[in-house]
Amino acid sequence: METFRAPIGTHDVPPPASAWWEDALGRFAGLARRSGFGLLISPLFEDVAVFDRGIGATSDVATKEMYVFTDRGGRQLALRPEGTASVVRAFVQHRPPTPWKVWYATPAFRYERPQAGRYRQHHQVGVEALGSADPALDVEVIALAARFYEALGLRQVRLLVNSMGHPECRGAYVALLAQYLGAHATELCEEHRERAQENPLRVLDCKRPACVAVTERGPQLPDHLCEECRDHFATVREGLASLGLDTTLAPRLVRGFDYYTRTTFEFVSDALASAQNAIGGGGRYDGLAEQLGGPPTPGVGFGSGLERLRLAWEAEGAGDPAADPRADVFVVDTTGGQRATTLADALRRAGLVVERAYDQRSMKAQMRLADRSGAAVAVLVGPQELAADSVTIRDLRGAVEGAQVSVPASDVVAAVRERVTER
RNA sequence: GUGGGCGUAGCUCAGUUGGCUAGAGCGCCAGGUUGUGGUCCUGGAGGUCGCGGGUUCGACCCCCGUCGCUCACCCCA
Numbered sequence: 001m002e003t004f005r006a007p008i009g010t011h012d013v014p015p016p017a018s019a020w021w022e023d024a025l026g027r028f029a030g031l032a033r034r035s036g037f038g039l040l041i042s043p044l045f046e047d048v049a050v051f052d053r054g055i056g057a058t059s060d061v062a063t064k065e066m067y068v069f070t071d072r073g074g075r076q077l078a079l080r081p082e083g084t085a086s087v088v089r090a091f092v093q094h095r096p097p098t099p100w101k102v103w104y105a106t107p108a109f110r111y112e113r114p115q116a117g118r119y120r121q122h123h124q125v126g127v128e129a130l131g132s133a134d135p136a137l138d139v140e141v142i143a144l145a146a147r148f149y150e151a152l153g154l155r156q157v158r159l160l161v162n163s164m165g166h167p168e169c170r171g172a173y174v175a176l177l178a179q180y181l182g183a184h185a186t187e188l189c190e191e192h193r194e195r196a197q198e199n200p201l202r203v204l205d206c207k208r209p210a211c212v213a214v215t216e217r218g219p220q221l222p223d224h225l226c227e228e229c230r231d232h233f234a235t236v237r238e239g240l241a242s243l244g245l246d247t248t249l250a251p252r253l254v255r256g257f258d259y260y261t262r263t264t265f266e267f268v269s270d271a272l273a274s275a276q277n278a279i280g281g282g283g284r285y286d287g288l289a290e291q292l293g294g295p296p297t298p299g300v301g302f303g304s305g306l307e308r309l310r311l312a313w314e315a316e317g318a319g320d321p322a323a324d325p326r327a328d329v330f331v332v333d334t335t336g337g338q339r340a341t342t343l344a345d346a347l348r349r350a351g352l353v354v355e356r357a358y359d360q361r362s363m364k365a366q367m368r369l370a371d372r373s374g375a376a377v378a379v380l381v382g383p384q385e386l387a388a389d390s391v392t393i394r395d396l397r398g399a400v401e402g403a404q405v406s407v408p409a410s411d412v413v414a415a416v417r418e419r420v421t422e423r
Numbered sequence: 424g425u426g427g428g429c430g431u432a433g434c435u436c437a438g439u440u441g442g443c444u445a446g447a448g449c450g451c452c453a454g455g456u457u458g459u460g461g462u463c464c465u466g467g468a469g470g471u472c473g474c475g476g477g478u479u480c481g482a483c484c485c486c487c488g489u490c491g492c493u494c495a496c497c498c499c500a
Contacts, residue, residue: 005491005492008491008492059498060497060498060499061498061499064424064498065498065499081499082499082500108500110498110499110500112424112497112498112499113424113425113495113496113497114492114493115493115494115495115496116493116494116495117499117500118498118499118500119500122499122500123500124500126500191497205498206497207497255499256498256499257499274494274495275495275496275498276498276499276500278499278500279500280500281499281500303500304500305499305500306500307500308500309500332459332460334458362453362458363458363459364453364454364456364458364459364460365452365453366459366460367459367460367461368460368461369460370459370460371460371461372460372461378459378460380458380459382458382459383458384458392458392459394459394460396460396461401460401461402459402460404459
Protein backbone atom coordinates (compact mmCIF):
# COMPACT_ATOMS: atom_id res chain seq x y z
CA MET A 1 0.00 0.00 0.00
CA GLU A 2 1.38 3.33 -1.03
CA THR A 3 1.85 5.77 1.79
CA PHE A 4 1.58 9.50 1.62
CA ARG A 5 3.47 12.33 3.20
CA ALA A 6 2.71 16.01 3.50
CA PRO A 7 4.00 17.69 0.32
CA ILE A 8 7.60 18.85 0.32
CA GLY A 9 8.07 21.99 2.33
CA THR A 10 4.81 21.58 4.22
CA HIS A 11 4.23 20.14 7.64
CA ASP A 12 1.59 19.10 10.14
CA VAL A 13 1.38 20.49 13.63
CA PRO A 14 -0.35 17.75 15.61
CA PRO A 15 -1.20 17.97 19.27
CA PRO A 16 0.32 18.51 21.74
CA ALA A 17 2.61 20.90 19.81
CA SER A 18 -0.41 22.66 18.33
CA ALA A 19 -1.34 23.89 21.81
CA TRP A 20 1.41 26.49 21.43
CA TRP A 21 -0.24 27.67 18.21
CA GLU A 22 -3.62 28.00 19.85
CA ASP A 23 -2.03 30.02 22.60
CA ALA A 24 -0.08 32.26 20.23
CA LEU A 25 -3.08 32.92 18.00
CA GLY A 26 -5.21 33.71 21.02
CA ARG A 27 -2.66 36.17 22.38
CA PHE A 28 -2.31 37.85 19.02
CA ALA A 29 -6.07 38.16 18.53
CA GLY A 30 -6.40 39.71 21.97
CA LEU A 31 -3.62 42.24 21.39
CA ALA A 32 -5.00 43.20 18.00
CA ARG A 33 -8.53 43.58 19.29
CA ARG A 34 -7.41 45.76 22.18
CA SER A 35 -5.67 48.02 19.67
CA GLY A 36 -8.78 48.39 17.55
CA PHE A 37 -7.93 45.93 14.78
CA GLY A 38 -10.78 43.77 13.49
CA LEU A 39 -10.34 40.37 11.90
CA LEU A 40 -10.26 40.25 8.10
CA ILE A 41 -11.04 36.93 6.43
CA SER A 42 -10.03 36.94 2.77
CA PRO A 43 -9.44 34.36 0.05
CA LEU A 44 -6.25 32.34 -0.01
CA PHE A 45 -5.90 32.97 -3.73
CA GLU A 46 -6.23 36.09 -5.82
CA ASP A 47 -5.90 37.21 -9.39
CA VAL A 48 -2.19 36.81 -9.99
CA ALA A 49 -2.00 40.50 -10.91
CA VAL A 50 -2.84 41.47 -7.33
CA PHE A 51 0.51 40.09 -6.27
CA ASP A 52 2.44 41.07 -9.39
CA ARG A 53 1.38 44.67 -9.03
CA GLY A 54 1.38 44.54 -5.25
CA ILE A 55 4.72 43.12 -4.32
CA GLY A 56 6.42 44.02 -7.59
CA ALA A 57 6.56 42.01 -10.78
CA THR A 58 10.35 41.93 -10.68
CA SER A 59 10.65 40.74 -7.08
CA ASP A 60 11.93 37.22 -6.46
CA VAL A 61 8.70 36.23 -4.82
CA ALA A 62 6.58 37.24 -7.82
CA THR A 63 8.91 35.97 -10.51
CA LYS A 64 9.84 32.54 -9.28
CA GLU A 65 8.19 31.68 -5.98
CA MET A 66 4.45 31.98 -6.57
CA TYR A 67 2.08 29.07 -6.80
CA VAL A 68 0.25 30.13 -9.96
CA PHE A 69 -2.58 28.14 -11.49
CA THR A 70 -5.32 28.47 -14.06
CA ASP A 71 -8.81 27.61 -12.90
CA ARG A 72 -11.46 25.91 -15.02
CA GLY A 73 -12.68 29.27 -16.20
CA GLY A 74 -9.26 30.20 -17.54
CA ARG A 75 -8.52 32.72 -14.78
CA GLN A 76 -4.89 33.18 -13.74
CA LEU A 77 -4.79 32.85 -9.97
CA ALA A 78 -2.06 32.60 -7.36
CA LEU A 79 -1.93 31.32 -3.79
CA ARG A 80 -1.02 34.24 -1.57
CA PRO A 81 2.73 34.49 -1.01
CA GLU A 82 2.29 37.14 1.71
CA GLY A 83 -0.49 38.93 3.51
CA THR A 84 -0.49 42.60 2.64
CA ALA A 85 -1.50 42.65 -1.02
CA SER A 86 -4.74 40.76 -0.38
CA VAL A 87 -5.70 43.10 2.43
CA VAL A 88 -5.15 46.15 0.27
CA ARG A 89 -7.12 44.53 -2.53
CA ALA A 90 -9.99 44.04 -0.08
CA PHE A 91 -9.69 47.67 1.02
CA VAL A 92 -9.85 48.91 -2.53
CA GLN A 93 -12.84 46.69 -3.26
CA HIS A 94 -14.92 47.70 -0.22
CA ARG A 95 -13.75 51.27 0.42
CA PRO A 96 -14.38 51.14 4.14
CA PRO A 97 -14.17 54.28 6.32
CA THR A 98 -10.61 55.05 7.34
CA PRO A 99 -8.54 54.44 9.25
CA TRP A 100 -9.22 50.82 8.44
CA LYS A 101 -7.41 48.57 10.91
CA VAL A 102 -7.49 44.81 10.40
CA TRP A 103 -5.59 41.76 11.55
CA TYR A 104 -5.26 38.36 9.95
CA ALA A 105 -3.87 34.90 10.45
CA THR A 106 -3.14 33.05 7.24
CA PRO A 107 -1.00 30.50 5.52
CA ALA A 108 1.39 31.88 2.90
CA PHE A 109 2.81 29.93 -0.02
CA ARG A 110 6.17 30.30 -1.71
CA TYR A 111 7.77 27.77 -4.00
CA GLU A 112 11.34 27.65 -2.71
CA ARG A 113 13.67 25.00 -1.35
CA PRO A 114 12.84 24.37 2.27
CA GLN A 115 15.44 24.73 4.98
CA ALA A 116 15.60 25.69 8.63
CA GLY A 117 12.79 28.17 9.28
CA ARG A 118 11.67 28.20 5.68
CA TYR A 119 8.70 26.35 4.26
CA ARG A 120 6.60 26.26 1.12
CA GLN A 121 3.56 26.78 3.27
CA HIS A 122 4.14 28.85 6.35
CA HIS A 123 1.79 30.78 8.59
CA GLN A 124 1.67 34.43 9.42
CA VAL A 125 -0.22 36.71 11.71
CA GLY A 126 -0.23 40.40 10.95
CA VAL A 127 -2.04 43.70 10.96
CA GLU A 128 -2.61 46.40 8.35
CA ALA A 129 -3.80 49.96 8.91
CA LEU A 130 -4.94 51.97 5.90
CA GLY A 131 -5.92 55.58 5.53
CA SER A 132 -3.51 57.50 7.71
CA ALA A 133 0.07 58.66 7.28
CA ASP A 134 0.37 59.58 10.95
CA PRO A 135 3.69 58.28 12.33
CA ALA A 136 1.74 57.38 15.45
CA LEU A 137 0.21 54.58 13.43
CA ASP A 138 3.65 53.28 12.45
CA VAL A 139 4.49 53.26 16.13
CA GLU A 140 1.27 51.50 17.06
CA VAL A 141 1.81 48.76 14.49
CA ILE A 142 5.43 48.17 15.43
CA ALA A 143 4.64 48.25 19.13
CA LEU A 144 1.90 45.67 18.63
CA ALA A 145 4.45 43.30 17.14
CA ALA A 146 6.89 43.97 19.97
CA ARG A 147 4.21 43.38 22.61
CA PHE A 148 3.24 40.16 20.89
CA TYR A 149 6.78 38.84 21.14
CA GLU A 150 6.91 39.88 24.78
CA ALA A 151 3.65 38.07 25.43
CA LEU A 152 5.15 34.90 23.97
CA GLY A 153 8.05 35.23 26.37
CA LEU A 154 10.65 36.15 23.75
CA ARG A 155 13.48 38.32 25.02
CA GLN A 156 16.30 38.00 22.51
CA VAL A 157 14.60 40.14 19.88
CA ARG A 158 16.09 43.18 18.16
CA LEU A 159 14.18 45.75 16.15
CA LEU A 160 15.86 47.03 12.99
CA VAL A 161 14.40 50.15 11.38
CA ASN A 162 14.98 52.15 8.25
CA SER A 163 13.16 54.62 6.05
CA MET A 164 12.92 54.26 2.30
CA GLY A 165 11.48 57.72 1.75
CA HIS A 166 8.65 58.47 -0.60
CA PRO A 167 8.93 57.96 -4.37
CA GLU A 168 10.56 61.30 -5.09
CA CYS A 169 13.29 61.42 -2.50
CA ARG A 170 13.91 57.73 -2.93
CA GLY A 171 14.13 58.23 -6.69
CA ALA A 172 16.84 60.79 -6.22
CA TYR A 173 18.68 58.45 -3.87
CA VAL A 174 18.36 55.48 -6.23
CA ALA A 175 19.89 57.57 -9.03
CA LEU A 176 22.75 58.49 -6.75
CA LEU A 177 23.20 54.89 -5.66
CA ALA A 178 23.12 53.64 -9.24
CA GLN A 179 25.83 56.08 -10.16
CA TYR A 180 27.93 55.01 -7.19
CA LEU A 181 27.45 51.31 -7.93
CA GLY A 182 28.32 51.93 -11.56
CA ALA A 183 31.62 53.42 -10.51
CA HIS A 184 32.34 50.39 -8.33
CA ALA A 185 30.79 47.72 -10.54
CA THR A 186 33.92 45.60 -10.71
CA GLU A 187 34.02 45.28 -6.92
CA LEU A 188 30.51 43.84 -6.62
CA CYS A 189 29.66 40.18 -6.32
CA GLU A 190 29.24 38.17 -9.48
CA GLU A 191 25.46 38.29 -9.48
CA HIS A 192 25.21 42.05 -9.03
CA ARG A 193 28.09 43.08 -11.29
CA GLU A 194 25.69 42.95 -14.23
CA ARG A 195 22.35 43.48 -12.57
CA ALA A 196 23.12 46.36 -10.23
CA GLN A 197 21.59 48.94 -12.57
CA GLU A 198 18.27 47.07 -12.89
CA ASN A 199 17.38 47.41 -9.25
CA PRO A 200 20.10 49.19 -7.32
CA LEU A 201 18.28 48.86 -3.99
CA ARG A 202 18.54 45.10 -4.22
CA VAL A 203 22.31 45.37 -3.96
CA LEU A 204 21.90 46.87 -0.49
CA ASP A 205 20.27 43.62 0.53
CA CYS A 206 23.12 41.44 -0.73
CA LYS A 207 24.97 39.73 2.07
CA ARG A 208 28.06 38.77 0.08
CA PRO A 209 31.18 40.42 1.48
CA ALA A 210 32.03 42.04 -1.85
CA CYS A 211 28.73 43.88 -2.09
CA VAL A 212 28.64 44.70 1.61
CA ALA A 213 32.09 46.28 1.36
CA VAL A 214 30.92 48.52 -1.46
CA THR A 215 27.50 49.48 -0.14
CA GLU A 216 28.53 50.24 3.41
CA ARG A 217 30.85 52.95 2.11
CA GLY A 218 28.32 54.28 -0.41
CA PRO A 219 25.44 56.73 -0.03
CA GLN A 220 23.00 55.72 2.70
CA LEU A 221 19.24 56.00 2.39
CA PRO A 222 18.54 57.81 5.67
CA ASP A 223 21.03 60.54 4.71
CA HIS A 224 19.15 61.38 1.54
CA LEU A 225 15.54 61.67 2.66
CA CYS A 226 13.52 64.79 2.05
CA GLU A 227 12.65 66.87 5.07
CA GLU A 228 9.15 65.43 5.43
CA CYS A 229 10.31 61.84 5.30
CA ARG A 230 13.17 62.62 7.65
CA ASP A 231 10.71 64.12 10.15
CA HIS A 232 8.34 61.20 9.80
CA PHE A 233 11.12 58.72 10.49
CA ALA A 234 12.42 60.70 13.44
CA THR A 235 8.93 60.87 14.94
CA VAL A 236 8.49 57.12 14.54
CA ARG A 237 11.77 56.43 16.31
CA GLU A 238 10.94 58.88 19.09
CA GLY A 239 7.54 57.30 19.52
CA LEU A 240 9.05 53.86 19.81
CA ALA A 241 11.61 55.14 22.29
CA SER A 242 8.81 56.65 24.39
CA LEU A 243 7.39 53.15 24.72
CA GLY A 244 10.74 51.77 25.81
CA LEU A 245 11.37 50.06 22.48
CA ASP A 246 14.98 50.31 21.37
CA THR A 247 15.62 50.54 17.66
CA THR A 248 18.72 49.78 15.65
CA LEU A 249 19.11 51.89 12.53
CA ALA A 250 19.71 49.57 9.57
CA PRO A 251 20.42 51.91 6.66
CA ARG A 252 20.60 49.09 4.13
CA LEU A 253 17.40 47.34 5.22
CA VAL A 254 15.20 47.46 2.12
CA ARG A 255 13.26 44.17 2.22
CA GLY A 256 12.09 42.20 -0.75
CA PHE A 257 8.78 43.75 -1.70
CA ASP A 258 8.58 46.79 -3.93
CA TYR A 259 5.65 48.45 -2.23
CA TYR A 260 7.45 49.85 0.78
CA THR A 261 7.72 53.59 1.37
CA ARG A 262 9.13 55.44 4.35
CA THR A 263 9.26 53.21 7.42
CA THR A 264 10.55 49.66 7.04
CA PHE A 265 11.38 47.41 9.95
CA GLU A 266 12.36 43.89 10.81
CA PHE A 267 12.45 41.97 14.06
CA VAL A 268 15.31 39.51 14.30
CA SER A 269 15.82 36.81 16.91
CA ASP A 270 19.35 36.53 18.25
CA ALA A 271 18.46 33.07 19.50
CA LEU A 272 18.21 31.72 15.97
CA ALA A 273 21.54 30.63 14.56
CA SER A 274 20.33 30.09 11.02
CA ALA A 275 20.23 32.70 8.30
CA GLN A 276 16.46 32.79 8.65
CA ASN A 277 16.41 34.83 11.84
CA ALA A 278 13.77 37.38 10.85
CA ILE A 279 10.66 36.62 12.89
CA GLY A 280 8.61 39.54 11.64
CA GLY A 281 8.77 42.57 9.43
CA GLY A 282 6.81 45.20 7.63
CA GLY A 283 6.56 48.85 6.91
CA ARG A 284 4.66 51.58 5.20
CA TYR A 285 3.21 51.23 1.70
CA ASP A 286 1.67 54.58 0.89
CA GLY A 287 1.31 53.92 -2.85
CA LEU A 288 -0.01 50.38 -2.80
CA ALA A 289 -3.76 51.07 -2.75
CA GLU A 290 -3.32 53.25 -5.81
CA GLN A 291 -1.29 50.52 -7.52
CA LEU A 292 -4.26 48.22 -7.07
CA GLY A 293 -6.72 50.69 -8.55
CA GLY A 294 -7.87 52.51 -5.45
CA PRO A 295 -7.59 56.10 -4.30
CA PRO A 296 -4.21 57.28 -2.97
CA THR A 297 -4.23 55.82 0.52
CA PRO A 298 -1.36 55.51 2.96
CA GLY A 299 -0.94 52.27 4.84
CA VAL A 300 1.32 50.49 7.28
CA GLY A 301 1.48 46.94 8.59
CA PHE A 302 3.53 43.94 9.58
CA GLY A 303 3.55 40.19 9.28
CA SER A 304 5.14 37.64 11.54
CA GLY A 305 5.92 34.00 10.84
CA LEU A 306 4.55 31.57 13.38
CA GLU A 307 6.97 28.78 12.54
CA ARG A 308 9.93 31.06 13.17
CA LEU A 309 8.39 32.42 16.34
CA ARG A 310 8.05 28.87 17.53
CA LEU A 311 11.70 28.13 16.64
CA ALA A 312 12.85 31.27 18.44
CA TRP A 313 10.69 30.37 21.43
CA GLU A 314 12.27 26.94 21.58
CA ALA A 315 15.79 28.31 21.07
CA GLU A 316 15.32 30.77 23.92
CA GLY A 317 13.79 28.17 26.17
CA ALA A 318 11.11 30.79 26.66
CA GLY A 319 8.58 28.38 28.09
CA ASP A 320 7.76 24.82 28.95
CA PRO A 321 7.40 22.47 26.03
CA ALA A 322 3.76 22.12 25.12
CA ALA A 323 2.08 19.81 27.56
CA ASP A 324 -0.85 17.58 26.75
CA PRO A 325 -4.10 19.32 27.46
CA ARG A 326 -4.94 18.00 30.91
CA ALA A 327 -8.28 16.42 31.52
CA ASP A 328 -10.18 17.38 34.64
CA VAL A 329 -11.92 14.07 35.03
CA PHE A 330 -11.84 10.60 33.49
CA VAL A 331 -14.92 8.42 33.37
CA VAL A 332 -14.26 4.71 33.88
CA ASP A 333 -17.14 2.44 32.93
CA THR A 334 -16.87 -1.35 33.02
CA THR A 335 -20.54 -1.95 32.27
CA GLY A 336 -20.37 -1.43 28.54
CA GLY A 337 -19.81 2.27 28.13
CA GLN A 338 -23.32 3.63 27.93
CA ARG A 339 -23.05 5.20 31.40
CA ALA A 340 -19.74 6.75 30.40
CA THR A 341 -21.50 8.39 27.48
CA THR A 342 -24.15 10.08 29.61
CA LEU A 343 -21.81 10.95 32.48
CA ALA A 344 -19.22 12.48 30.15
CA ASP A 345 -21.92 14.54 28.47
CA ALA A 346 -23.23 15.85 31.76
CA LEU A 347 -19.76 16.72 33.02
CA ARG A 348 -18.80 18.40 29.74
CA ARG A 349 -21.95 20.48 29.73
CA ALA A 350 -20.89 21.62 33.19
CA GLY A 351 -17.68 22.95 31.63
CA LEU A 352 -15.27 20.24 32.70
CA VAL A 353 -12.61 18.67 30.48
CA VAL A 354 -13.69 15.05 30.33
CA GLU A 355 -12.08 11.97 28.86
CA ARG A 356 -13.19 8.36 28.86
CA ALA A 357 -12.19 5.00 27.43
CA TYR A 358 -13.63 3.21 24.44
CA ASP A 359 -13.80 -0.37 23.23
CA GLN A 360 -14.91 -1.81 26.59
CA ARG A 361 -11.47 -2.07 28.05
CA SER A 362 -10.62 -3.67 31.35
CA MET A 363 -10.77 -1.77 34.64
CA LYS A 364 -7.01 -1.80 34.86
CA ALA A 365 -6.60 -0.47 31.34
CA GLN A 366 -9.15 2.27 31.92
CA MET A 367 -7.50 3.32 35.17
CA ARG A 368 -4.15 3.47 33.42
CA LEU A 369 -5.65 5.73 30.78
CA ALA A 370 -7.23 7.83 33.52
CA ASP A 371 -3.86 8.28 35.15
CA ARG A 372 -2.15 9.25 31.89
CA SER A 373 -4.88 11.71 30.97
CA GLY A 374 -3.76 13.88 33.86
CA ALA A 375 -7.25 13.91 35.31
CA ALA A 376 -7.53 14.91 38.95
CA VAL A 377 -10.30 12.46 39.60
CA ALA A 378 -11.78 9.32 38.10
CA VAL A 379 -15.50 8.66 38.05
CA LEU A 380 -16.03 4.90 38.25
CA VAL A 381 -19.06 2.93 37.22
CA GLY A 382 -19.21 -0.84 37.67
CA PRO A 383 -22.10 -3.27 38.06
CA GLN A 384 -22.62 -2.24 41.70
CA GLU A 385 -22.78 1.47 40.89
CA LEU A 386 -24.99 0.79 37.91
CA ALA A 387 -27.42 -1.13 40.11
CA ALA A 388 -27.41 1.56 42.81
CA ASP A 389 -27.52 4.45 40.35
CA SER A 390 -24.40 5.85 41.99
CA VAL A 391 -20.81 6.55 41.01
CA THR A 392 -17.52 6.15 42.82
CA ILE A 393 -15.24 9.15 42.72
CA ARG A 394 -11.58 8.46 43.21
CA ASP A 395 -8.88 11.08 43.67
CA LEU A 396 -5.93 10.40 41.42
CA ARG A 397 -3.70 13.24 42.58
CA GLY A 398 -2.74 15.41 45.46
CA ALA A 399 -2.81 14.89 49.21
CA VAL A 400 -5.91 12.70 49.16
CA GLU A 401 -4.69 10.56 46.26
CA GLY A 402 -6.34 7.18 46.34
CA ALA A 403 -9.29 8.29 48.46
CA GLN A 404 -12.66 7.46 47.08
CA VAL A 405 -16.25 8.14 47.89
CA SER A 406 -19.60 6.97 46.61
CA VAL A 407 -22.16 9.55 45.58
CA PRO A 408 -25.57 9.37 43.90
CA ALA A 409 -25.29 9.63 40.14
CA SER A 410 -27.35 12.81 40.22
CA ASP A 411 -24.67 14.54 42.34
CA VAL A 412 -21.74 13.66 40.09
CA VAL A 413 -21.21 17.13 38.63
CA ALA A 414 -21.11 18.87 42.01
CA ALA A 415 -18.92 16.19 43.56
CA VAL A 416 -16.42 16.27 40.71
CA ARG A 417 -16.35 20.01 40.50
CA GLU A 418 -15.58 20.29 44.18
CA ARG A 419 -12.55 18.06 43.83
CA VAL A 420 -11.30 19.49 40.55
CA THR A 421 -11.32 23.13 41.65
CA GLU A 422 -9.42 22.14 44.78
CA ARG A 423 -6.31 21.12 42.94
C1' G B 424 17.50 25.78 -9.47
C1' U B 425 22.96 24.26 -7.24
C1' G B 426 25.77 21.74 -3.33
C1' G B 427 26.78 18.86 1.59
C1' G B 428 24.86 15.28 5.31
C1' C B 429 21.27 11.47 6.42
C1' G B 430 17.23 7.32 5.40
C1' U B 431 17.03 0.33 10.34
C1' A B 432 10.13 -0.84 14.85
C1' G B 433 5.11 4.40 16.27
C1' C B 434 9.60 7.61 18.48
C1' U B 435 15.12 8.03 19.65
C1' C B 436 18.91 5.02 17.98
C1' A B 437 22.70 0.41 18.05
C1' G B 438 24.13 -3.16 14.27
C1' U B 439 31.70 -5.56 14.26
C1' U B 440 36.44 -6.40 8.48
C1' G B 441 29.92 -8.10 4.11
C1' G B 442 28.34 -14.08 7.38
C1' C B 443 23.28 -17.33 11.89
C1' U B 444 15.86 -16.53 13.16
C1' A B 445 18.00 -7.77 12.60
C1' G B 446 18.54 -5.62 18.39
C1' A B 447 17.90 -1.86 22.70
C1' G B 448 15.34 2.08 25.29
C1' C B 449 10.80 4.67 25.27
C1' G B 450 5.76 4.07 23.76
C1' C B 451 1.66 0.47 22.95
C1' C B 452 -1.05 -4.27 24.59
C1' A B 453 -1.73 -8.21 28.30
C1' G B 454 -0.74 -10.63 32.94
C1' G B 455 1.24 -10.45 38.15
C1' U B 456 -3.69 -7.93 41.41
C1' U B 457 -11.48 -12.05 42.81
C1' G B 458 -14.02 -4.31 40.16
C1' U B 459 -8.87 0.39 41.16
C1' G B 460 -3.79 4.07 38.11
C1' G B 461 1.51 5.63 38.67
C1' U B 462 6.72 2.39 40.68
C1' C B 463 8.25 -2.68 39.92
C1' C B 464 8.29 -7.77 37.58
C1' U B 465 6.93 -11.08 33.42
C1' G B 466 5.24 -11.75 28.63
C1' G B 467 3.42 -9.95 23.76
C1' A B 468 2.43 -7.34 19.23
C1' G B 469 5.14 -4.38 15.81
C1' G B 470 10.44 -4.04 10.80
C1' U B 471 9.50 -5.52 2.38
C1' C B 472 16.51 -2.32 6.91
C1' G B 473 13.15 4.36 1.89
C1' C B 474 12.59 2.27 -3.26
C1' G B 475 14.89 -0.02 -7.82
C1' G B 476 19.07 -2.19 -9.95
C1' G B 477 24.21 -4.07 -9.59
C1' U B 478 28.71 -6.64 -7.27
C1' U B 479 29.09 -11.28 -4.25
C1' C B 480 28.52 -18.08 -2.38
C1' G B 481 26.16 -14.39 0.85
C1' A B 482 24.26 -7.20 1.34
C1' C B 483 21.29 -3.40 6.75
C1' C B 484 26.66 -2.92 5.39
C1' C B 485 29.95 -2.05 -0.95
C1' C B 486 28.56 0.47 -6.04
C1' C B 487 24.90 3.10 -9.33
C1' G B 488 20.22 5.32 -9.82
C1' U B 489 15.86 7.23 -7.65
C1' C B 490 12.59 9.24 -3.93
C1' G B 491 12.37 11.56 0.72
C1' C B 492 14.31 14.23 4.97
C1' U B 493 17.75 17.81 6.47
C1' C B 494 21.32 21.87 6.18
C1' A B 495 23.45 25.78 3.14
C1' C B 496 23.46 29.52 -1.18
C1' C B 497 19.47 33.08 -3.21
C1' C B 498 15.27 35.38 -0.95
C1' C B 499 12.06 35.80 2.91
C1' A B 500 8.27 34.84 7.95
